[in-house]
Amino acid sequence: MKGFPTTIAIDGPAASGKSTLGALLAESLGYLYFDTGVMYRAVTLAVIEGGLYVEDEQAIGELAKSIRIDVQPPSVDDGREFDVLLDDTDVTREIRKESVNEHVSTISAYAIVREEMTAQQRRIAKENKVVMVGRDIGTVVMPDADLKIFLDASVEVRAHRRYQEMINRGERPDYDAVLRSLINRDQIDTNREIAPLKPAEDAVVIHVDCLGIQQVLSKAKELVKNV
Ligand code: CDP
Numbered sequence: 039m040k041g042f043p044t045t046i047a048i049d050g051p052a053a054s055g056k057s058t059l060g061a062l063l064a065e066s067l068g069y070l071y072f073d074t075g076v077m078y079r080a081v082t083l084a085v086i087e088g089g090l091y092v093e094d095e096q097a098i099g100e101l102a103k104s105i106r107i108d109v110q111p112p113s114v115d116d117g118r119e120f121d122v123l124l125d126d127t128d129v130t131r132e133i134r135k136e137s138v139n140e141h142v143s144t145i146s147a148y149a150i151v152r153e154e155m156t157a158q159q160r161r162i163a164k165e166n167k168v169v170m171v172g173r174d175i176g177t178v179v180m181p182d183a184d185l186k187i188f189l190d191a192s193v194e195v196r197a198h199r200r201y202q203e204m205i206n207r208g209e210r211p212d213y214d215a216v217l218r219s220l221i222n223r224d225q226i227d228t229n230r231e232i233a234p235l236k237p238a239e240d241a242v243v244i245h246v247d248c249l250g251i252q253q254v255l256s257k258a259k260e261l262v263k264n265v
Pocket residue numbers: 051052053054057074075076078079142143144146147171172173174175223227
């Protein structure tokens with residue numbers, strides 16, 4: 039029994055519903071919602087726009103140290119939870135594009151990139167009551183988090199979810215390509231040497247295949263009450 043949790047970590051594979059849960063849970067508690075994936079996506083966008091080779095770990099590390107990523111309250115009413123700024127430019131939509139999806143897992147496996155992002159995430163966790171969402175929040179970024187949740191779901195359910203999200207954004211995705219991309223990302227995220235995707239030993243794992251978001255949210259709220 040630790041008392042009411044003020045630091046909550048939510049981890050899980052791509053499109054498992056972490057971001058939706060994280061945003062709703064943070065809202066219900068009045069905490070900051072912080073989606074760490076956007077930081078890795080912003081670095082990846084900077085790499086692509088800067089014309090760097092995705093394999094050039096050293097140059098990418100230097101770039102990660104030199105850019106400024108900010109996450110701020112939303113300035114546009116298009117359903118976004120926040121604005122993501124890359125050196126003062128709004129990149130909230132660009133970080134979701136296909137070329138970013140394709141390279142983000144390779145780039146976020148690099149040690150210097152992770153060091154930079156982890157340091158910033160820890161600072162945010164120290165300064166706020168926070169629901170932080172990612173792959174390594176319970177294991178590396180906030181190993182002392184008061185509550186750790188790991189969402190798990192089959193890759194098919196996740197692919198359908200991501201496919202639907204893309205349709206809702208007005209895109210015309212190919213389901214098989216979405217599925218292949220998730221399998222590839224899972225593979226890299228799970229097998230990388232540094233901070234691989236896995237539940238912390240003290241995380242509560244929720245299997246969400248057969249659960250709607252409201253059911254997942256009420257399970258999470260129960261956990262918050264009973265930490
Ligand atoms: O939204 P989605 O689940 O597709 O992915 P995301 O949370 O935006 O994260 C994109 C990628 O960033 C992941 O596939 C990981 O490679 C990386 N990431 C990470 O390494 N560590 C985190 N804490 C968050 C994301």
